[in-house]
Amino acid sequence: MSEDSWIDSPGGRLFARRWQPEGAPQSAPLILLHDSLGCIELWRDFPERLAQATSRTVIAYDRLGFGRSGRHPGQLGFDFIAAEARHGFAAVCQHFALERFVALGHSVGGAMASECAAALPQRCQALITLAAQTLVEPCTLAGIRTAARTFAQPGQLERLQRYHGDKAAWVLDAWVDTWLADEFRGWSLDETLAKVRCPLLAIHGEHDEYGSRLHPERFAALAAGPTQMLILPGCGHVPQRERPEQVLQAVARFLSR
Numbered sequence: 374m375s376e377d378s379w380i381d382s383p384g385g386r387l388f389a390r391r392w393q394p395e396g397a398p399q400s401a402p403l404i405l406l407h408d409s410l411g412c413i414e415l416w417r418d419f420p421e422r423l424a425q426a427t428s429r430t431v432i433a434y435d436r437l438g439f440g441r442s443g444r445h446p447g448q449l450g451f452d453f454i455a456a457e458a459r460h461g462f463a464a465v466c467q468h469f470a471l472e473r474f475v476a477l478g479h480s481v482g483g484a485m486a487s488e489c490a491a492a493l494p495q496r497c498q499a500l501i502t503l504a505a506q507t508l509v510e511p512c513t514l515a516g517i518r519t520a521a522r523t524f525a526q527p528g529q530l531e532r533l534q535r536y537h538g539d540k541a542a543w544v545l546d547a548w549v550d551t552w553l554a555d556e557f558r559g560w561s562l563d564e565t566l567a568k569v570r571c572p573l574l575a576i577h578g579e580h581d582e583y584g585s586r587l588h589p590e591r592f593a594a595l596a597a598g599p600t601q602m603l604i605l606p607g608c609g610h611v612p613q614r615e616r617p618e619q620v621l622q623a624v625a626r627f628l629s630r
Contacts, residue, residue: 375421380434382464385443388413389434389465392424400628401473401498402430404465406457406482406489409548412440412536419613426621427628429475434465438543440536449547451556454481455565458488466496475628477501479613480583484562487592491568500573500596501624504610506584507591508561514553516583516610521549566595573600574627576620578608601627 374395380387390413391402405420407413412435413420424431436457438445450456462485466474475498478486483505490497506513523529524545533541551557575592577584586604593600603623605616612620 378468380464380468382437382461384437384446384460387434387437387443387461387464388441389432389468390420391469392421392431394424394428394430396428400427400429401475402432402469402471403427403475403477403501404462404471404486404489405431405433406462406476406478406485407433407436407439408480408482409552410533410544411479411482414440414536417614419617422617422621423477423624426625429628432465432469434461436461438540438547444540445543445547449551451551451554451560453551454484454560455488457485458492462489466493472496473498475499475501477503477624478505479503480505480610487562487565487569490571490573491565494568494570497571499571499628500569501627502573502575502589502592503612503620504577504581504584505575505588505592507563507566507588507595509552509558510584510587512585513583517549517552521545562591563595566592567597569596570598572598572627572630574603574623575600576603576605576612576623578610578612578615579604579606580608581610583610 376391378389413433420431435442476486476489483502490500573596575589577589589602593602
C-alpha cells in the first residue's frame with residue numbers, strides 16, 4: 374500500500390511516495406534517491422517489493438525538476454550531488470519526521486545517498502548504492518555521449534516526456550551538460566566517503582555501461598565504516614531492474630545484520 378505526499382522545499386514542491394508493509398517493525402525506513410534521468414515512476418515495482426522484502430517503510434521522492442516535482446529554478450549547479458543532502462533530502466526527512474533512515478541510491482543517486490550518510494552520520498543507519506559513481510570515469514562520459522546522440526534522434530525525447538512532462542528537455546540537458554562540463558571533471562566522493570561510518574553495501578553490474586568495477590571497489594576501500602561489495606555477473610547499469618531478485622535478497626540480508 375502506498376501513500377503520496379507533496380513536500381515544500383526551499384526551491385519548490387517535491388512529490389514523494391511512501392510504502393508501508395503491514396505489521397512492519399519500527400526499523401529505520403529506506404529513502405530512495407533516483408538516477409540522472411529518473412523519478413518515482415521509473416523505480417517501477419522495486420520500492421513496493423523492497424518494502425515487503427525488508428519489512429521496512431520505503432520512501433521515494435522526485436528531485437526538484439524531475440517527475441511530478443516542481444520545476445528547477447535554473448541550471449543544475451556543479452555541487453548538485455552534495456547539495457541534495459542539504460536541500461531535497463533534508464526536506465523529505467523533515468516532512469516525515471525521520472530521526473533515522475537508510476539511504477539507498479541508484480547511479481548518481483548513490484553518490485547523493487553517500488553525501489546524505491556523511492552529512493547525517495548520527496541518523497543514517499546504513500548506506501546502499503546501486504551502480505553508483507565515485508568519480509568522473511572516461512567510460513561514464515562515453516556512455517553519456519552515446520545516450521545524448523540517441524536522445525537527439527526524432528521521437529526519442531518523448532520517452533522522457535512520459536515521466537517528466539514538459540521538464541524532459543531540462544532533465545536531459547542537466548545530465549549531459551553537467552557531466553560533460555570541464556568544471557565537473559574533478560568531482561569525486563573521496564572526502565565524502567571518509568566521513569561515511571555506517572555499514573555500506575555497494576552493488577554493481579559486471580557490464581555497467583556507465584562505470585567499471587572501480588566504483589564499488591572505491592566505495593569499499595574509502596568508506597570509513599564496514600563495507601560489502603556485490604558484483605552481479607551479466608548485469609548492466611540498472612541492477613534493480615535487471616537482477617531484481619538478487620538485489621532484493623542482498624539488501625534484505627544486509628539490513629538483517
